[in-house]
Amino acid sequence: MLSLVLAAIFFAGIHLGIAGTTIRDRAVAGLGNNGYRLAFSLATVIGLAWLVAAYNRAPYVATWGTLEWWKPFAIALMLPASLLAFIGLTTPNPTSVAQEGRLAQPAQGIVRITRHPFLTGVGLWALVHLIGTGDVASLIFFATWAVVALAGTVSIDRKRRRLSGAAWESFAAQTSIVPFAAIAAGRNRFSPGEIGAWRWGIALLAYALMLGGHAYVIGVSPFPA
Secondary structure, rough: OOHHHHHHHHHHHHHHHHOOOOOHHHHHHHHHHHHHHHHHHHHHHHHHHHHHHHHOOOOOOOOOOOOHHHHHHHHHHHHHHHHHHHHHOOOOOOOOOOOOOHHHHOHHHHHHOOOOHHHHHHHHHHHHHHHHHEEEEHHHHHHHHHHHHHHHHHHHHHHHHHHHHHHHHHHHHOOOOOOHHHHHHHOOOOOOOOOOOOHHHHHHHHHHHHHHHHHOOOOOOOOHH
């Protein structure tokens, strides 16, 4: 369990303690953009591998146990989580790595809903599994993902605001972190056609494959007993 705790601290630390802070700016100044991205990518891969391996090796210590009643809610919530994550992953977005140049362009597609679709989807996935998987190791594992993803949206906003100034403020004014908040406030509108049929298809296919293959790959059925 100690290895899992240390892996969680390392993984969260590099994303929240470095990526969006002035430490990152100093690292870029010393290593250059490409050097920093290479070093950060390597650290992320190491951290991810360590986190997953430590989670798989951690002993099972029950907390509230597996919640069968939660599974129907989890199945429903994983649909928007999948849509946000997979559509967000394939959509050009000025909050993504090396896409700052898109700040001058109006928000399009899924970015109208939230300017951090991928992270929001990952955060929702983590929270869904955090509730439904009741043991200490899962609590640490999924809480780490939830914190990194959801706090990461704020961290990225701070970094973009610090580095891009007025260009960022203009983009942020027409978007929101919380899904549909900008649309509800009248600062944007939902245009599902902009997302593209192929992105909808990929996201829905990924959702269906994860739901159907969960028991075989993870070893736990997502369906109520």
